[in-house]
Amino acid sequence: MKRFQIFDHAILIAGVLFMLIPVWITFASSTHRPETLLSDGLQFWIGDYFWETYTTVLFKGSGFTGQVNALLMLKNSMILGLGFSIGKIAISILAAYAIVYFRFPAGNFIFWMIFSSLLLPLEVRILPSYEVVSQLGMLNSYTGLILPLIASATATFFFRQFFKSVPDELLESARLDNAGPFRFLVDILWPLSTTMVAAIFIIMFVVGWNQYLWPILMTTDESYYTIVMGIKQILNELEGNNVPKYNEAMALAMMALLPPVLVVVIFQRWFVKGLVETEK
Amino acid sequence: MKRQQFQHPFLPYFLVVPQVLIISIFFVWPAAQAIYQSFVLEDAFGLGVQFVWFENYESIFNDRQYVVSATFTAIFSTLVAFFSMALALFLAVKADGILKGATSYKILLIWVYAVAPAVAGIVGTFLFTRNLGPLYNLLIASGWDFNPQVNVADAAFTVILVSVWKQVSVNFIYFLAGLQSIPTYVREAALIDCKSNVRRFWTIIFPLLAPTGFFVLVINITYAFFDTFGVIDTMTRGSPAGGTNTLVYKVYQDGFLGLDLGGSSAQSVILMILVLVLTMVQFRFIERKIHY
Numbered sequence: 001m002k003r004f005q006i007f008d009h010a011i012l013i014a015g016v017l018f019m020l021i022p023v024w025i026t027f028a029s030s031t032h033r034p035e036t037l038l039s040d041g042l043q044f045w046i047g048d049y050f051w052e053t054y055t056t057v058l059f060k061g062s063g064f065t066g067q068v069n070a071l072l073m074l075k076n077s078m079i080l081g082l083g084f085s086i087g088k089i090a091i092s093i094l095a096a097y098a099i100v101y102f103r104f105p106a107g108n109f110i111f112w113m114i115f116s117s118l119l120l121p122l123e124v125r126i127l128p129s130y131e132v133v134s135q136l137g138m139l140n141s142y143t144g145l146i147l148p149l150i151a152s153a154t155a156t157f158f159f160r161q162f163f164k165s166v167p168d169e170l171l172e173s174a175r176l177d178n179a180g181p182f183r184f185l186v187d188i189l190w191p192l193s194t195t196m197v198a199a200i201f202i203i204m205f206v207v208g209w210n211q212y213l214w215p216i217l218m219t220t221d222e223s224y225y226t227i228v229m230g231i232k233q234i235l236n237e238l239e240g241n242n243v244p245k246y247n248e249a250m251a252l253a254m255m256a257l258l259p260p261v262l263v264v265v266i267f268q269r270w271f272v273k274g275l276v277e278t279e280k
Numbered sequence: 281m282k283r284q285q286f287q288h289p290f291l292p293y294f295l296v297v298p299q300v301l302i303i304s305i306f307f308v309w310p311a312a313q314a315i316y317q318s319f320v321l322e323d324a325f326g327l328g329v330q331f332v333w334f335e336n337y338e339s340i341f342n343d344r345q346y347v348v349s350a351t352f353t354a355i356f357s358t359l360v361a362f363f364s365m366a367l368a369l370f371l372a373v374k375a376d377g378i379l380k381g382a383t384s385y386k387i388l389l390i391w392v393y394a395v396a397p398a399v400a401g402i403v404g405t406f407l408f409t410r411n412l413g414p415l416y417n418l419l420i421a422s423g424w425d426f427n428p429q430v431n432v433a434d435a436a437f438t439v440i441l442v443s444v445w446k447q448v449s450v451n452f453i454y455f456l457a458g459l460q461s462i463p464t465y466v467r468e469a470a471l472i473d474c475k476s477n478v479r480r481f482w483t484i485i486f487p488l489l490a491p492t493g494f495f496v497l498v499i500n501i502t503y504a505f506f507d508t509f510g511v512i513d514t515m516t517r518g519s520p521a522g523g524t525n526t527l528v529y530k531v532y533q534d535g536f537l538g539l540d541l542g543g544s545s546a547q548s549v550i551l552m553i554l555v556l557v558l559t560m561v562q563f564r565f566i567e568r569k570i571h572y
Contacts, residue, residue, distance in 0.1 A: 128313035210396030
């Protein structure tokens with residue numbers, strides 16, 4: 001029996017290494033001089049150029065996008081991630097509450113209209129979406145970046161499922177105590193939903209932070225670049241004629257992946273719960 | 281629906297207004313535009329618009345590039361879904377059976393979920409860089425005449441590998457949760473009936489995992505279709521010769537880079553129908569599971 005366990009550990013360790021090694025190589029290489037990388041290839045161990053690479057990328061902005069440095073792009077990504085997740089949760093909770101807890105004439109129609117948006121991901125309707133946003137004059141703005149991404153029913157769907165699983169008796173007793181719809185939402189439903197909200201928040205933050213296509217289309221003004229789309233600029237730079245600064249490119253990739261990864265690792269339990277709950 | 285509900289003349293409308301507004305402006309309107317544009321031909325300056333019925337659709341299906349792209353998407357999705365699910369299931373079975381350190385393994389395996397497809401694509405690009413990347417050197421050293429700039433199969437290999445890497449963690453989470461929801465008494469009974477680990481897995485555990493597996497399959501197809509955009513765009517941009525163009529990437533290429541509005545919209549509508557079918561399958565499955 002013991003021998004089998006050792007074998008199982010070996011397989012799991014191999015799986016972990018398969019996941020970790022690509023990112024480790026990226027990090028290790030980002031701490032070397034560009035000349036080293038060009039002559040010796042990517043590196044497997046940490047070098048002595050960490051400080052120089054990262055301060056240059058963070059503050060100097062000499063890198064890929066001209067005037068923009070990674071600090072600004074990180075700020076934009078943070079605004080996108082937080083704006084997207086908070087906006088989506090706020091809007092979805094209210095809509096799901098209305099759909100589950102109220103009987104109103106247009107309710108059914110509104111339900112279907114909201115859930116039809118599950119059918120067509122933004123990737124498939126980018127061109128007309130772009131036109132709408134540009135007609136509204138929202139290109140190169142945080143509103144234009146965030147609102148079209150919020151136009152999807154995923155979170156509403158999760159909250160609807162969750163509210164439906166809340167026992168009816170709660171509402172009955174609340175009504176006996178003369179609690180109105182507003183009190184019921186604030187005093188009873190919200191405290192029950194906090195874990196669910198936290199889980200969805202983590203998932204949505206990661207989704208928002210990781211947006212790539214939409215920010216590329218939306219932003220021509222460099223001051224709105226997010227760090228994930230800044231990657232497109234890395235590529236252009238690497239394909240250009242200058243001596244490619246692989247170390248800076250990799251530092252930027254590390255900074256693009258670290259914040260969402262940290263969020264998922266730190267809030268691992270909620271995050272896993274959120275993912276698994278949404279399956280039901 | 282709830283047995284007990286509130287009744288109020290305007291409050292529910294007030295609550296749904298934000299969502300309805302955003303969905304109308306940024307979903308219903310663009311989606312309607314896509315359907316409309318798929319039936320018209322616009323000249324380059326947007327001056328003349330002509331209603332052409334299904335002409336855009338006909339030209340798509342007569343376009344050899346579209347057939348290439350559809351074929352690639354089918355192969356790509358199948359391989360990505362198969363390998364990422366197989367690997368994840370294998371790891372989940374091992375992690376489920378382990379006595380010590382299960383939580384550490386879990387964290388070390390799931391963090392990749394948070395890596396953006398575009399960032400995964402960049403990391404992959406580094407690893408496959410000619411002469412510099414360790415994976416490139418490894419493949420060349422093993423005697424493979426690896427050249428993704430020219431050879432479609434090589435380019436497909438790189439995007440599939442990176443897409444699988446990115447997807448294993450999500451599948452792992454679902455499979456592990458599925459395995460852990462199998463009651464202990466079922467496992468114990470199985471242990472008495474069947475001594476062979478392998479046979480016990482395939483005849484008892486695997487069938488019990490089928491609902492989870494089906495759900496994960498739908499997620500993986502959706503992922504391979506839509507979310508891999510970032511991987512393709514950072515690694516191959518559909519090259520060589522459109523050989524690694526997924527259908528979604530082609531919508532972007534034809535619409536944004538090629539400015540073929542009608543064609544791109546018609547492709548959107550075809551994808552929309554595909555997603556509709558997928559969603560219906562998924563909903564049926566969810567309903568079935570609830571009525572168990």
